Amino acid sequence: MKILVTGGLGYIGSHTVVELINNNHQVIIVDNLINSNLEVLNKINKITANNPIFYEIDVTNEEKLEPVFREQKIDGVIHFAGLKAVGESVLKPLDYYYNNVLSTIVLARICVKYKVNKFVFSSSATVYGDQPSPLREDMELMKTTNPYGETKAISERILTDTNYANKDFAVSLLRYFNPIGAHGSGLIGENPKGIPNNLMPYITKVASGVLEKLKIYGNDYDTVDGTGVRDYIHVVDLAKGHVKAIENLHSGVNIYNLGTGRGTSVLELVNTFIKINNINVPYEIVERRQGDIATCYADPSKAEKELGWTATMGIEDMVRDAWRFERNNI
Ligand code: NAD
Numbered sequence: 001m002k003i004l005v006t007g008g009l010g011y012i013g014s015h016t017v018v019e020l021i022n023n024n025h026q027v028i029i030v031d032n033l034i035n036s037n038l039e040v041l042n043k044i045n046k047i048t049a050n051n052p053i054f055y056e057i058d059v060t061n062e063e064k065l066e067p068v069f070r071e072q073k074i075d076g077v078i079h080f081a082g083l084k085a086v087g088e089s090v091l092k093p094l095d096y097y098y099n100n101v102l103s104t105i106v107l108a109r110i111c112v113k114y115k116v117n118k119f120v121f122s123s124s125a126t127v128y129g130d131q132p133s134p135l136r137e138d139m140e141l142m143k144t145t146n147p148y149g150e151t152k153a154i155s156e157r158i159l160t161d162t163n164y165a166n167k168d169f170a171v172s173l174l175r176y177f178n179p180i181g182a183h184g185s186g187l188i189g190e191n192p193k194g195i196p197n198n199l200m201p202y203i204t205k206v207a208s209g210v211l212e213k214l215k216i217y218g219n220d221y222d223t224v225d226g227t228g229v230r231d232y233i234h235v236v237d238l239a240k241g242h243v244k245a246i247e248n249l250h251s252g253v254n255i256y257n258l259g260t261g262r263g264t265s266v267l268e269l270v271n272t273f274i275k276i277n278n279i280n281v282p283y284e285i286v287e288r289r290q291g292d293i294a295t296c297y298a299d300p301s302k303a304e305k306e307l308g309w310t311a312t313m314g315i316e317d318m319v320r321d322a323w324r325f326e327r328n329n330i
């Protein structure tokens, strides 16, 4: 298939582009580089010996995006482009609603116009809110706790309504749990600008000495050791899930959890990182972070049953690959 990938130079997008090429798909990337850089295109080329077509375009710009669909015969889209920092979304809600919701509307409008009937969307486990894990796709969605999460819930609704009105327009809503790790080549990975918000990039920055100490947000949750529990998934496993999702997308609105089904606490992740990489990560326990929940992990059985997809890598692979990428990019 010829697949247009928005946000294809970002963290998850770049890994997915590699897996799409590995599976003989032709890839067109659209990215405005707001949270990535062109160097990633060279890295994709190094890994795959393939040069995907690249357009530097903002997906919210319908006038600029539409000609891409006129020029290329596109079979399907995977929509990663979006802003993703939860804390920033509270401070800049309009930027988040504008970018994340409008990009979904614009892309879906053009897809309907050009009869591009496969649409895969990057959603998030955050749409479940604070419900007991394991989380299943048929659970009702709870009120989201920040503008970022709301942009995902709204985008899911927009795409569902678009399918209702255009039955040929097939949608896959992929709810990611916590992607970490990096490509085995060490060439692409997560490289956030500024101080990281998420746990894994913070750990690697502390291990490399860029940041002094990890702050663990609370050790009084009702979990195995009191620290927060999440379903960490290797980004390459996640990328492979997208290949399966678009290859198996035929009709309707299809919702899938992409997670491992296993919960890992903050302390377990930090200690595994220390042990596998043989490097120290100084940390201190501080107050809980506002908005955090104790436990969040997936029931991933629907994706296994319907897509034939299951995560294959464990926490040890994730911490090893994250650290390799960090060392290559210090
Ligand atoms: P990322 O920031 O690394 O990648 C997003 C890419 O989209 C970047 O390259 C950025 O430059 C681009 N972009 C943003 N707005 C754009 C626009 N209007 N037009 C064109 N390009 C634009 O983030 P990521 O971690 O790879 O996340 C990809 C998607 O997955 C996002 O939609 C994110 O919300 C979602 N998601 C991420 C996580 C996670 O933990 N990383 C979890 C759940 C969902």
Ligand code: UFG
Residues within 6 Å of the ligand: 084, 086, 124, 125, 126, 176, 177, 178, 197, 198, 199, 200, 202, 214, 215, 216, 217, 218, 227, 228, 229, 230, 266, 289, 292
């Ligand atoms: N944590 C720390 N210290 C840090 C950062 C995080 O202790 O410096 C803890 C958090 O309290 C939490 C766990 O590590 O218990 C994971 O936190 P992350 O910030 O890495 O991830 P979240 O689960 O909070 O959120 C992530 C994405 C969201 C997405 C959500 C569900 O950032 O966009 O997963 O998919 F919605």
